[in-house]
Amino acid sequence: MAVVNVNLGDRSYPITISPGCLANIGDLLRNIDPETKILIVSDDHVAALYGQQVLASLEKAGYHAEIFQIRPGEASKTIEVAMSVYTKAIEWGMDRKSSFLALGGGVVGDLTGFVAATYLRGVPFIQVPTSLLAQVDSSVGGKVAVDHPLGKNLIGAFYQPQTVVIDPALLRTLPEREYYAGLAEVIKYGAIADKEFFTRLLTEQEAILARNPLVLGEIIQRSCQIKADIVEKDEKDTSLRMILNFGHTIAHALEAGFGFERYNHGEAVAIGMVGAALLSHRMGFCSPDVVAALRDCLIRFHLPTNVVGGTVIDYRGYMERDKKNIGGETQWILLLDIGQTTICNAVSEAMLQDIMAEIMLPADA
Ligand code: GLY
Secondary structure, three states: OEEEEEOOHHHOEEEEEOOOHHHHHHHHOOOOOOOOEEEEEEEHHHHHHHHHHHHHHHHHOOOEEEEEEEOOOHHHOOHHHHHHHHHHHHHHOOOOOOEEEEEEOHHHHHHHHHHHHHHHHOOOEEEEEOOHHHHHHHOOOOEEEEEEOOEEEEEEEEOOOOEEEEOHHHHHHOOHHHHHHHHHHHHHHHHHHOHHHHHHHHHOHHHHHOOOHHHHHHHHHHHHHHHHHHHHHOOOOOOHHHHHHOOHHHHHHHHHHOOOOOOOHHHHHHHHHHHHHHHHHHOOOOOHHHHHHHHHHHHHOOOOOOEEOOOOOOHHHHHHOOOOOEOOEOOEEEEEEOOEEEEEOOOOHHHHHHHHHHHEEOOOO
16 A cells, blocks of 8 residues: 655645555545544446445444435536535534545546535545546645636635545546546656656556556556645645646647537647647757657557647637736746756747647648
8 A cells, every 4th residue: 555645734644545445445534533424425427336335434434424426527516516515514414523525536526625625614525536637636736626607617725635545446447538638647747747757657558558556556656746745845836836737728728729528638738738848849948859758658648649620729818817827927837858847938929829830730631
């Protein structure tokens, strides 16, 4: 069993990573008071696969547990769905010692964390991420939110969980496209912070694609460690944490520009990282080999590296509304090398247009 600690003073917590650990989750919640109520929030798909197992383990460990199910998908990340969870919590008599347990992917984790941060002005919550994207990114670092009709994640808080429990064996039931999408964020960690890890992903390509739980456990552990190190230095996302946004400026524009239908988050991040790497090279920050290495790695893990076909989207408008802008300027995370970044706000409109043209190819290209 591997443990990564997120050290944030009195808000510190462990991330436990172990294949098969879901069956014993009740025994892993040492920092949750015994005999208290735990409301498991999950979506219909994940609850059908793992809900009863988690419920049984919590009850065996002496907790009073119930499951509350929401519909799968981003459409559930709303204040209305949060309200239905509050209602369940009030009716079930949850008090300040009660906890919420998020069993699912990023939507479930973000929504449940948001409810926990606000219910009775804040109660403990536990993250049990079941998608690769949630295991390496959204369950760690305390960003919780619901969407607003005018934008994703606009209503939220920084609210750290009490504990994160990751079972890499759960990934075997993840649909292929979603699995590859999670790998985009794993590759991102190598690209921004650890060249050796980036190289390891290539040498372990076969085992990763076969979803070998032991290799995945190590890959997830390193990803969580990189994120924990960054969050410990900049919990509230004012400086260093922005590097986690590598590839995301273009990604958010592609996701929104294609109506959140054509690309999932990881696919958009993959294309966005290539765009950001091209910008890095064009601005003289890195060699063309860096762009080639990143592109090659993404292709090996079945991720897209450019947009083929489709109308030209108004990417500028989406970039202007990016939450990470400062004084109206986009903060670009660029590469000096694989594993090394710089933050730059001096990307010209002409250069951005060139890069967008390079990654958005016509249908007959
Ligand atoms: N997903 C980016 C962050 O947690 O800051």
